Amino acid sequence: MILELVALLCTGLFAGAAIYVSLVEHPARLECGPALAIAEFGPSYRRGAVMQASLAVVGCLAAVAAWIQGSATSVLIAGLLLGAAVPFTLIAILPTNKRLLDAGLDRGSPEAAALLARWGRLHAVRSVVSGVAFLLLGLHRSGIL
Secondary structure (H helix, E strand, O other), X not given: OHHHHHHHHHHXXXXXXXXXXXXXXXXXXXXXXXXXXXXXHHHHHHHHHHHHHHHHHHHHHHHHHHHHOOOOHHHHHHHHHHHXXXXXXXXXXXXXXXXXXXXXXXXXXXXXXXXXXXXXXXXXXXXXXXXXXXXHHHHHHOOOO
């Protein structure tokens, strides 16, 4: 039960932060124009990456451990969905992150605007997937699943 609660907490924090970034922070960043958006992206990314990665790994491990100890398959699925954020970030999002953080990028260019838009779409995937994982865990904890 403790492991399920740890998984629920980590997944809820991850999903909440991801959804906030997708619905609030990134759109606000974009309203400021590409140059300022990219200037803000660096510090935000550095701070968020450590938190999000830690939550994804701990939440995934807690869910898998809970499943091994007899929790429902929905707990395992939720944990794997949350854990999938790590390879998705490394494979799909990291190249865009690196380009946005590249000092040689012309911050006012159409490429910069396109990279910011791409990042927003990719990050939205993390928001949706982690939201589904949180929903699965919440439904499990409430006895519905």
